[in-house]
Amino acid sequence: ETNFETAELIKYMNNCFFATKVSFLNEMKLISDKVGADWETSIEGFVRDGRIGHSHLSVPGPDGKMGFGGSCFPKDIQAIINFAKKLNIELNTLKGAWETNLSVRPEKDWEELKGRSVI
Secondary structure (H helix, E strand, O other): OOOHHHHHHHHHHHHHHHHHHHHHHHHHHHHHHHHOOOHHHHHHHHHOOOOOOOOOOOOOOOOOOOOOOOOOHHHHHHHHHHHHHHOOOOOHHHHHHHHHHHHHOOOOHHHOOOOOOOO
16 A cells, blocks of 8 residues: 555656557567568567567557557656656656657547547
8 A cells, every 4th residue: 555646656657668568669660670670570589588578569559650659658657747847856867758759650640539538
């Protein structure tokens, strides 16, 4: 059991970590495509290191697009970047992950309201 602040931070940590992982793998896929490496073999070799984990490895993602969309990762990564800024903390790693996402997923589908509840 924990307090609200800790629980909220844990949620942001999870979503921002996975968003960063998606951005990193999208950049590696761009390199793979340019140099002619076999992407599937590269991923198989990558996850053989047990520390990596098998989640959030698909490029393109489950929606067939590069980068991350949806309602959680874009919202949460921006929220934690802005919150940290108010605390005079620069989150350069997360900013980089966000910039990568903007670069590989220019359609910004997370801005659409279709299928979402608006209060």
